[in-house]
Amino acid sequence: MTAIAAVGRTAGLVAPAHPPAAGTGFTLPGVPSPASIAAAEISPAAMAGLLALQEGVSGYRRDPAARRAGEALLGALSALQRALLAGGGEAAVLARLRALLADMPPAEDPALAAALAAIALRCRIELARREAPIAAA
DSSP states (O other), rough: OOOOOOOOOOTTTTOOOOOOOTTTOOOOTTTHHHHHHHHHOHHHHHHHHHHHHHHHHTTTTTOOOHHHHHHHHHHHHHHHHHHHHSSSSSHHHHHHHHHHTTOOOOSSSHHHHHHHHHHHHHHHHHHHHHOOOOOOO
């Protein structure tokens, strides 16, 4: 019979110098963790450049009336959804949708104009669905 010597520590197993924080999940060596990415600072010059890009290129400040009209249309669509879920009262919301569509200002920014066109199309679809009865096939 062979005797086994005392079991000792294996040389290949070493505890990590910094144990992972609880709840951090899986990480790869050499890849920054999400926490370190979130903690990275943005330089003031980069932030100023981002703000200038937002203001100058996107036309964000150029079309305030069109943006407000789009937000009002989205609000009216949400109100229509709430009225339908409540089981009535959509007539006033449909009248508001009609009025908002009639007073829609044009947008200079092409991206904003495309978004407003999609919102207006959805409003027209909702108006057509509620005003014209669907014929039975």
